[in-house]
Amino acid sequence: MKALAILGVALGVLAATALPAWAHKPSDAHVRLAVDGPTVTGELAVAIRDLDAALTLDGDGDGAITWRELDAAAPRIEAYAAGRLAFAADAQPCPLALDRAGVTELSDGAYWVLALSATCPHHPQALAITYRLLFDIDAQHRGLVHVEGQTLIVASGDPVVAAVGGTTSFGAFVVNGIWHIWQGLDHCLFLLCLILPAVFQRPGARWQAAESLRAVAREVFEIVTAFTLAHSITLVVSAIGLVSVPSRIIETAIALSVAAAALNNLVRAIDARWAVAFALGLLHGFGFSSVLIDLGLPSHELIGALLGFNLGVELGQAAIVIALLPVLYLIRRTLAYQALLWGGSGLAGLIAAFWSYQRWFA
Amino acid sequence: MGRQKLAVLAIGAVGLAGALTVAAFAAPERTRAGAAVRRPSDPAEIMARVPARDASELSARRALASAPDDVELAVGLAQAELRRARGSSDPRYLGRAQAILAPWWRLAAPPPDVLLLRATILQSLHDFRSSRADLDQLITLRPDDAQAHLTRAVVATVTGDYAAARASCAAVARLASAVIAATCVAPLDGLSGDADAAYRRLAQVLASTRAAPALRGWAETALAELAIQRGDAVGALAHLEAIVARDPDDAYARAALADVLIAGGRAAEASALLAGHEQIDSALVRRAIAEHATHGPDEARLIQAMRDRIAAAAERGDRIHLREEARFALEVEADPPRALRIARDNWAVQKELADARLFAAAAVAARDPGAAAALVAWARATGVHDAELDRWLGQLDGVR
Numbered sequence: 001m002k003a004l005a006i007l008g009v010a011l012g013v014l015a016a017t018a019l020p021a022w023a024h025k026p027s028d029a030h031v032r033l034a035v036d037g038p039t040v041t042g043e044l045a046v047a048i049r050d051l052d053a054a055l056t057l058d059g060d061g062d063g064a065i066t067w068r069e070l071d072a073a074a075p076r077i078e079a080y081a082a083g084r085l086a087f088a089a090d091a092q093p094c095p096l097a098l099d100r101a102g103v104t105e106l107s108d109g110a111y112w113v114l115a116l117s118a119t120c121p122h123h124p125q126a127l128a129i130t131y132r133l134l135f136d137i138d139a140q141h142r143g144l145v146h147v148e149g150q151t152l153i154v155a156s157g158d159p160v161v162a163a164v165g166g167t168t169s170f171g172a173f174v175v176n177g178i179w180h181i182w183q184g185l186d187h188c189l190f191l192l193c194l195i196l197p198a199v200f201q202r203p204g205a206r207w208q209a210a211e212s213l214r215a216v217a218r219e220v221f222e223i224v225t226a227f228t229l230a231h232s233i234t235l236v237v238s239a240i241g242l243v244s245v246p247s248r249i250i251e252t253a254i255a256l257s258v259a260a261a262a263l264n265n266l267v268r269a270i271d272a273r274w275a276v277a278f279a280l281g282l283l284h285g286f287g288f289s290s291v292l293i294d295l296g297l298p299s300h301e302l303i304g305a306l307l308g309f310n311l312g313v314e315l316g317q318a319a320i321v322i323a324l325l326p327v328l329y330l331i332r333r334t335l336a337y338q339a340l341l342w343g344g345s346g347l348a349g350l351i352a353a354f355w356s357y358q359r360w361f362a
Numbered sequence: 363m364g365r366q367k368l369a370v371l372a373i374g375a376v377g378l379a380g381a382l383t384v385a386a387f388a389a390p391e392r393t394r395a396g397a398a399v400r401r402p403s404d405p406a407e408i409m410a411r412v413p414a415r416d417a418s419e420l421s422a423r424r425a426l427a428s429a430p431d432d433v434e435l436a437v438g439l440a441q442a443e444l445r446r447a448r449g450s451s452d453p454r455y456l457g458r459a460q461a462i463l464a465p466w467w468r469l470a471a472p473p474p475d476v477l478l479l480r481a482t483i484l485q486s487l488h489d490f491r492s493s494r495a496d497l498d499q500l501i502t503l504r505p506d507d508a509q510a511h512l513t514r515a516v517v518a519t520v521t522g523d524y525a526a527a528r529a530s531c532a533a534v535a536r537l538a539s540a541v542i543a544a545t546c547v548a549p550l551d552g553l554s555g556d557a558d559a560a561y562r563r564l565a566q567v568l569a570s571t572r573a574a575p576a577l578r579g580w581a582e583t584a585l586a587e588l589a590i591q592r593g594d595a596v597g598a599l600a601h602l603e604a605i606v607a608r609d610p611d612d613a614y615a616r617a618a619l620a621d622v623l624i625a626g627g628r629a630a631e632a633s634a635l636l637a638g639h640e641q642i643d644s645a646l647v648r649r650a651i652a653e654h655a656t657h658g659p660d661e662a663r664l665i666q667a668m669r670d671r672i673a674a675a676a677e678r679g680d681r682i683h684l685r686e687e688a689r690f691a692l693e694v695e696a697d698p699p700r701a702l703r704i705a706r707d708n709w710a711v712q713k714e715l716a717d718a719r720l721f722a723a724a725a726v727a728a729r730d731p732g733a734a735a736a737l738v739a740w741a742r743a744t745g746v747h748d749a750e751l752d753r754w755l756g757q758l759d760g761v762r
Contacts (some may be wrong), residue, residue, distance in 0.1 A: 023671060024452040024641045028678050043399075048410040050371040053458065063414035068405035102401040103409060107670055110409045113399045139464065140457030140487075153679045 003216035004068070024107045029133060030111075031085070033147040035164045040087055040094060040118040042147075045104060045111040046133065051077055053137045067103075070112065074100045081114055084132040088159070089124030127164050132157035140159065143316075144202035177312020180291050187284055188256050189348050191317060192221050193261035194273050195324065195362045196341055199332040209211040209332040216329060219274075220321060226278035232310055234285025241308055243286075248359065249287045257283050265341065337354060378652065413446055421507040426462070436462050437475045444482060451613040453640045454488050475504050485513065488683070488711060490521045501533075508537035515546050522713035522740070524550055541573045545581040552588050553715070555745040561588040579605050583615055591715060593749030598622050606635075618745055624648065625750070627657040640664065643671060647686045651693045665694055686710035688720055698727035706733060713740065715748050721753035729761045 027050050033042035048065055052058050057073045058065050078098050087094040101113040131143035131154045143154035145162065152160045178325050198219045199210045210216045237243050257280035263269075268281075270276055288309070331337045380681045402409070417424075419442060426435045440459040447455035457538035460483050466472035472480065477500040484493035497514040504510060515530035528549055535543035544567040551560035568581050579602040586601035602619035605612055616639065623632035633652035639645035668690055684704050692701035702724040709721050720736060740746075741755060 022641050023645070023646075023667075023674075024450070025674060026453045026457060026670065026678065026680065028674070049454070052410065052412045058412055058415075061415055061420075063411055064408045065410045065412060066405065067402040067407045067409055070409050071405070095475075102399040107674060109666075135461070136464070138454065138457035138459055138485070139460035139467070140453065141401045142680075144677060151677060156680075243514055 001092070013221050016342065018067050023107045025108050026142070027134065027138045028142050028144055029131075030106075031116075031129065031131060031145045033127075033129075033145065033162075034128060035147065037123045037126065038089070038094075038120045040116075040120065040124075040127065041103060042116055044081060044085065044114045044116055045106070046077075046081070046114075047106075047108065048103070048110050050111055050138065050141070051112055054065045054134060055080060063124060070103070075289075077112060078114065084169060085116070086130040087118040088128040088130075089120035090126055091120060091128070094118040094120035094124075098285070102176040111247060124164055127162045128159045129154070129162065130157070130159040170304050172314040173305045173308030174315070176291070177288075177309040177314075178316040178319075178359070179312075180288065180309075181313050181316030184287075186258055186317070187287070188320065189352065190254075190258045190261055190280070190284065191224075191227065191347060192324070193258065193265055194227070194277050194347050195220050195271070195321060196328070196344060197265055198325075199221070199328045199337070200341065215328055216325070220325060223277045224321060225319060226274040227281040227284075228314055230278045230281030231288060231313070233283035234282045235288045236285075236306060238286050238289040245286050247290055250283065250290070252356055252359040253283045254351050255359055258352035259349050259356060262345045262352060265345035266349070390686075395607060404435055424736070431465055433466070433476065436465070437479060438607060440479050443558045444479065446484065449611055451644075453486075456483055467596045474500055474507075477498060477503070478507070478521070479490070479514070481510075481517075486752070490517050490712065492524075493517050494521070501530075505533075506536055506537055508542075511537065512542065517675070519549055520712045521713055522743070524553065528578050538573070539573075539577075539579055540567050541571050541577060545584050546578075548588060552591055553744050553746050555747060557591040557747065559586060559590050561592065564588070575608060579609055579612060579615070582707055583618070585717070586615070586618060590618075591748045592749075595622055595626050605691055613639070613642050620645070620648040620652065624652055624655065624752070629653075630658070633658055633660075640667065643686050645680050646671065647690050650690065654694050684711065685717060685720060688724060692727060694723050698724060699730075702728040702730060702733055704737075709737065715751065718746075719750050719754065722751055722758060726754055726757045726761060731761055734758060 027047060029044065029046045029050070031042065031044050033040055034088070035342070048070060050180050051073075052065055053074060055076055057069055059069055059072075064091070074355070075321045078100065081100055082096065085096065085098075087096060096116060099115045104113050105111070113119075127147065129145050130143065132142065134141040135155075135157060138273070144163045145152040145160065146155060147162045148164055150162060152162055154160055200218050201208065201210045201219070238245070260280060261273075261276060264276060291309075333338075402625050410477070419439070422435055422439055422541040426432060426439060428490060433552045440462040440487065443455045443459035443462065447453065447459065452705075453630065459479065460467060460715055463476055463483075468630070476729060477496045479572050481493045481496035481500065484490075484496065494514070494517050497510055497517060500507060500510045501514065511530040515527045515534060518524070518527035518530060520584040523643075528547070531543065531550065534546045548560050548564040551557075551563070564581065564585055568578070568585070573581060582605050584604070588600045589595075589597035599622055602615050602622065605615040606619055609615070616635065620632040620636050623658065625631070631650040633656065636645045636652070640649055646664065646668055649660070651662050653656070653661040654664045672682055672687060672690070681687060685708050686705035688701050688708055690695045691704060695701075702721075703722040705721040709717055718741070721734060721737050723738070725731060738755065738758070741751065754756040
């Protein structure tokens with residue numbers, strides 16, 4: 001129900017003309033942290049409107065804060081943040097350095113971003129974060145501390161403690177890798193398209209069912225190895241930040257690669273499917289790395305994480321191949337196999353074409 | 363390794379080099395939060411808009427900074443923030459008002475002026491129980507405070523304590539103008555079964571007096587709600603259109619108008635009415651519903667924006683207004699069980715007709731009449747009749 005204030009019905013100056021696209025929401029600030037050995041790096045993002053309430057950035061009082069006013073206030077903002085943000089590793093303080101970075105736009109408006117780095121005496125197990133900005137200005141303000149996949153909500157000036165370092169074990173990355181390949185329908189379909197024809201070979205001039213399981217196993221081994229080699233290369237180069245491709249491009253390219261592999265089964269353009277696996281597998285590695293980056297990768301764990309994740313992907317792949325190959329081998333002379341080869345490849349091609357469209361245009 | 367294999371490997375290597383080159387140009391930097399950090403080149407670029415502060419407010423601020431325990435100064439500044447919150451529907455100003463009152467916020471018995479402000483802020487934060495406690499305390503201290511009685515009547519009505527609401531409206535009738543008294547009691551009369559008579563009485567009082575614009579808008583909103591209750595969409599539209607034309611910042615009336623349009627199959631008009639007001643959750647959710655109904659060009663963007671807002675609230679350990687969240691789940695996400703859960707949680711907090719309609723609609727959609735037992739009992743106890751609610755309750759019998 002709408003309420004009325006009888007007293008003070010005259011609303012006074014209401015120049016709070018928000019830029020139309022910005023959400024009206026309670027005030028939050030974000031502290032994003034990465035812990036790398038004894039060093040804590042990251043950023044602090046505070047709404048410019050909130051900084052104005054604390055520090056009166058709108059010097060001329062016209063209701064608009066320009067970049068000039070903001071940039072001029074940078075030292076004051078830094079001093080304000082430096083006095084109200086502190087880190088400690090297992091009760092020992094970590095001296096903090098702040099540096100201006102710029103502005104970023106979040107859903108409720110522009111935020112001032114400060115780059116931060118703190119050096120602890122040792123690699124913390126428990127990182128204590130004391131955040132005291134803005135609570136005296138806005139009682140509904142919250143500081144949101146994002147660190148290693150956790151978000152800690154700070155509602156008062158009391159320190160909060162984040163357990164760090166122990167959350168991303170080698171085993172966890174292996175498990176992540178396995179799940180990623182199993183849940184990534186696109187990677188599964190790609191692999192499937194490559195190994196479907198393996199039991200039906202062309203040693204001479206015409207196609208025939210493979211004579212021995214050994215020959216089939218060898219070909220599949222070649223394919224899987226080539227795929228592994230290729231996606232490992234691109235996984236590494238993109239995970240260490242050497243290369244970064246926008247996910248829209250990569251995701252579309254991965255979908256197209258599935259379509260290409262399926263098409264190759266239908267038109268039989270390239271018999272050397274291990275080569276197809278290698279060339280197109282390069283794309284899939286970029287896709288894997290985005291998962292790894294989303295997991296929040298600390299650089300001192302990079303090697304372990306990469307090894308673990310890659311190992312998980314291989315295990316997941318191997319499981320699929322081992323489950324599938326004997327069945328394919330057994331039915332290789334039947335009509336069912338022909339139906340699966342042609343129908344399955346056709347269907348995979350259609351699905352992949354649809355994905356390509358969706359990922360590029362949606 | 364055969365010649366063919368070597369050739370293909372070479373092609374692969376060339377392909378990799380090409381991909382790396384393309385990538386290097388396509389994405390020079392990677393940011394952690396997904397949002398890019400930039401440094402504008404134009405010094406005059408406007409980064410944020412804030413309320414323009416007049417000289418008297420600035421000097422009051424400075425005075426309060428040197429004397430933070432000065433109740434009079436704090437009350438004046440907190441009132442200014444509350445007016446901003448009301449005028450812009452921006453919850454940030456509620457937190458600022460609360461912060462100004464920090465020295466008294468946790469006191470069991472703060473000064474009366476602070477009690478009223480604290481009750482108003484708590485009401486806006488939907489903490490009706492604490493708000494009511496403050497208002498009860500204030501009324502024992504100041505039995506003749508019309509604003510205290512009026513706010514208490516509103517809070518009591520929202521929470522379904524109709525006896526207390528009537529008592530407060532009776533006090534308002536003793537202390538304030540006829541229009542205020544009539545508007546106070548009209549929704550209660552409507553809820554107790556006779557919306558027609560309630561509408562006639564309030565319309566008569568309003569026609570016979572010259573009310574200030576803000577007061578007129580409030581009274582006419584009550585009229586519109588009674589019209590909706592009677593199933594008189596034409597009457598409701600006329601009232602709401604008049605209010606919105608007079609005060610474009612009246613987010614409550616605008617949302618109510620959009621609801622009437624959507625219910626009347628005029629979703630495209632509702633969408634146009636709400637365009638440019640999406641910063642307010644109540645407008646965003648209704649515009650998302652309207653665009654969803656018509657598959658308008660902004661459908662996908664608005665649905666995503668609404669999901670983002672729900673997620674952003676969850677990230678700070680909070681929720682958006684449950685009424686809005688339940689409607690979104692019911693009408694856009696097509697998730698009746700979830701909508702029903704939220705609508706039931708919402709009903710535990712507030713019991714206006716809009717909440718009742720939503721609760722009943724969710725129970726029908728989820729085909730779970732048992733979940734709405736509390737609602738059915740409430741409707742029976744009050745004897746309320748509402749065009750839309752009666753329809754849902756009838757269907758609820760059908761899905762049983």
